[in-house]
Amino acid sequence: MTSTSIGAGTDSPEAHLPREERRRRTEAAILEAARALFAESGFEKTTIRAVAAKAGIDPALVMQYYGNKEGLFAASARWQVDHKRIGSAALGDIPHIAIEDLFATFEDPSHRDETIALLRNCLTHDSALEIVRDEVMCETQEMIARTIGGDDAELRAGLLGSTMMGLILGRYLLELPAVKAASREDLERVLLPILEALVNPPATS
Amino acid sequence: MTSTSIGAGTDSPEAHLPREERRRRTEAAILEAARALFAESGFEKTTIRAVAAKAGIDPALVMQYYGNKEGLFAASARWQVDHKRIGSAALGDIPHIAIEDLFATFEDPSHRDETIALLRNCLTHDSALEIVRDEVMCETQEMIARTIGGDDAELRAGLLGSTMMGLILGRYLLELPAVKAASREDLERVLLPILEALVNPPATS
DNA sequence: CTGAAGGGTCAACAGTTGTAGAGTGATGTG
DNA sequence: CACATCACTCTACAACTGTTGACCCTTCAG
Structure with a gap:
């Protein structure tokens, strides 16, 4: 109900994809969800469970990809512009x-x-x-x-x-x-x- | 070990005070501790237990004085200067x-x-x-x-x-x-x- | 002196959190 | 076809959180 479901969908269009592509998509979905939540609710109020739900996957998968919450945040929050220019x-x-x-x-x-x-x-x-x-x-x-x-x-x-x-x-x-x-x-x-x-x-x- | 102990000290100099004065001091101790922690660690990372410990009292007393954590924060965080001048x-x-x-x-x-x-x-x-x-x-x-x-x-x-x-x-x-x-x-x-x-x-x- | 009032403590609950480990099923390789 | 790999899920734990209610003991009024 929250957003782009990827995971255990019985017959979602994302199923039956090559491994590499599938991995890329989940990773991107997690990051997108995490970024949105970190940006609007802040680090503490953003739970792994909420990120996983928004990405349509299991919370444990987030850990598998990013180690822990801190790792997820490090991958999510970045300065996006070349500040050296x-x-x-x-x-x-x-x-x-x-x-x-x-x-x-x-x-x-x-x-x-x-x-x-x-x-x-x-x-x-x-x-x-x-x-x-x-x-x-x-x-x-x-x-x-x-x-x-x-x-x-x-x-x-x-x-x-x-x-x-x-x-x-x-x-x-x-x-x-x-x-x-x-x-x-x-x-x-x-x-x-x-x-x-x-x-x-x-x-x- | 943390700071100004007020509470159950067996024979601290703060004991045996008139009720009103005692209440004022505890209230002030709680607020001072809360302000310091809210200011340096933020709302989420500041626990009622930590505030109570720093004020030298029991966590439940904080609740009795300020209702809940939100009430404690509301009493602690204020704009201290006349911004209308x-x-x-x-x-x-x-x-x-x-x-x-x-x-x-x-x-x-x-x-x-x-x-x-x-x-x-x-x-x-x-x-x-x-x-x-x-x-x-x-x-x-x-x-x-x-x-x-x-x-x-x-x-x-x-x-x-x-x-x-x-x-x-x-x-x-x-x-x-x-x-x-x-x-x-x-x-x-x-x-x-x-x-x-x-x-x-x-x-x- | 006696009893109420209130400051203060103690122990505990219910919910939530990050996180770990075992297990499952599809994907790929020999 | 058989086996290993890997994405993925399920279940559960241990810690910590805010919060509560029952209980002390000092203060104070009659």
């Missing part, structure tokens, strides 16, 4: 790329859940925090800081990151009406000058 | 007040845990989300939007809120090094121009 961009391009990556990540339904699952849990789950903080934010900010240069480079890069983080939070997690309702043009019009001011050190004339 | 401020004062309130809330150890507990759980706990989004962010943003005026008022107010939210997240929850290490002066120097640009509609000359 912005690191090697020219100073002037950083604001545009930031917004571009934002939309590429969160407005594309096929990548969305993976990243949302990561962010939804980064305040209450250690390994999610580690990825968001160390692998994404810190790495990116270091590169951007080098591009910015000058005294406050690290802080400016950090605030650029936290500002984007706040935007993501407000628009996709908390769903603040005014932030959620804005179109891409609205966001660019209001936000680009802000990001530029953040990236450009004040004129030293 | 910034709503009735003049346009030019908004940036300063935003940073002032930020420090008043999060750099004062006596209020910290209450607010952190709220924020730590706002992505995975419904009632925390409701408070943060509806009671704090939306209310504040509506008032600020009226102060700003003009076409993009709501969006600008929303982005002001999400930017502050991102700063809070980066500094106190994720603890991004560059954002965490900055002094108040650093933050004001880099951030005030940003917030002013956000609040002031572009010159229509």
